[in-house]
Amino acid sequence: MTQETATMAGKISPRGSAGEVFLVFLKLGLTSFGGPIAHLGYFRDELVARRRWIDEAGYADLVALCQFLPGPASSQVGFALGLLRGGPLGALAAWAAFTLPSALLLVLFALGAAVFDGPVGAGLIHGLKVVAVAVVAQAVWGMARSLTPDATRAGIALAAVMLVVFVGGSPGQIAAIVTGGIAGLALCREAQAPVQGHLAFAVSKRAGIVALAVFLALLILLPLVASGAPGLALFDGFYRAGSLVFGGGHVVLPLLQAEVVTGGGVTNDAFLAGYGAAQAVPGPLFTFAAYLGAVTGMPPNGIVGAGIALVAIFLPGVLLLIGALPFWNLFRARPAAQSAMRGANAAVVGILGAALYDPVWTSAILAPRDFALALAGFLLLTVWKVAPWIIVVLMGAGGILFGLL
Structure with a gap:
């Protein structure tokens, strides 16, 4: 499908190939530190501002959709952007390239490559957390300028902050988006803009319905057939964890702990060690499942267990996204929906x-020198337009230096 919409900075680029998508997301998979919120910042900088695969409003729409759905929100956004750019093969390329680097690193850690011991490793991890501060701050700054241009929408954003702060977790995020949509319906009824083609996904309604049916069938039937089949039981446990968590990232950890630690497959010490290693690798935190699948004491484990767990935890979010996408343009073309989306x-x-404040700032900015490092990264991104991967290298080196002092 052609893409004819224009961004504020110019027309978005034409559709590309799966190979292009793979290379772009491989770079993101190797450099996107800081968790799902930071990943959305990396995506915006690379794919909205730099490459113009989608415009700012379309990107925000996509983020809002993925926040509504269970599963890893940043990976779902990446999958959808790959689909938009390169079709079904582009979607698979985006998922594989963004996911496999961190999954492979965590499997290596599970097999004994513990490389983050001592002050150098601790400093590096801390420096990578500082990277997230700079990236998320840039994302908030850029999106606020385009998506909250008036007092009404700035007030909605402030109300969303209050809801997230006082309700907490994924329920707070979902409540904020729902409340924002209701407020937009009532308060953002200015002249409606025609909907452009920037969200023309190559997914038919029939394919969407099939994806939703498969999601439900697996959720219902897997527990019934997994008894006595260790591979299916492993798949079922991680599939349910991916199906029942909103917001992704750290939210999935309690579900995984209940599944593998309480069930006796992984010791609590091994679980926590893997979680610590997951903070040091780029890409989605859901790849922690690959580590758990590799170290579980019940076969299949090792490389096979890692592969089963990795596919199982991402699959429900992908199925739900495919099921929702065919109906998204129909929904957002309605005038009332446009107001709600504002x-x-x-x-x-x-x-x-x-x-940006919690958990990004609170986990990274522990001393004045951390603030100075984060501010330097923010200015390098926003003023000097330095590539994010260079920021990762510089902030990681800064963290190591501070760790040795």
């Missing part, structure tokens, strides 16, 4: 703003 997009800015 409010929901403003709420996304508020959610990002709240996340």
Whole structure:
């Protein structure tokens, strides 16, 4: 499908190939540190601002949709952007390239490559957390300028911050988006803009319905057939964890701990060691499942267990996204939906703003020198337009230096 919409900075680029998508997302998979909120910042910088695969409003719409769905939100956004750019093969290329680097690193860690011991490793991990501060701050700054241009939408963003702060977790995020949509419906009824083609996904309604049916069938039937089949039991446990968590990232950890530690497959010490290693690798935190699948004491484990767990935890989010995409343009073409999306997009800015403080700021900025390092990264991104991977290298080196002092 052709893409004819224009961004504020010019027309978005024409559709590309799966190979191009793979290379772009491989770079992101190797450099996107900091968790799902930071990943959305990396995606925005690379694919909206630099490459113009999608415009700012379309990107915000996509983020809002993925925040509504269970599963790893940043990976779902990446899968959808790959689909938009390169079709079904582009979607698979985006998922594989963004996911496999961190999954492979965590499997190596599970097999004994513990490389983050001592002050150098601790300093590196801390420096990578500082990277997230700079990236998320840039994302909040850029999205706020385009998505909260007036007092009404700025107020919606502020209300979203309050909801996230006082309700907490994924329920707070979902409540913020729903409230933002309702507020937009009531308060953002200016002249409706015609919907452009920037969200023309190559997914038919029939394919969407099939994807939703497969999602439900696996969720219902897997527990019934997994008894006595260790491979299916492993798949079932991680599939349910991926099906029942909103917001992704750290939210999935309690479900995984209940599944593998309480069930006796992984010791609590091994679980926590793997979680610590997951903080040091780029890409989605859901790849922690690959580590758990590799170290579980019940076969299949090792490389086979890692592969089963990795596919199982991502599959439900992908199926739900495919099921929702065919109906998204129909929904957002309605005038009332456009008003609601203005409010929901403003709420996304508020959610990002709240996340900038907690957990991003609170886990990274522990001393004045951390603030100075984060500010340097922010200015390098926003003023000097330095590539994000260079920021990763510089902030990681800064963290190691501070760790040795």
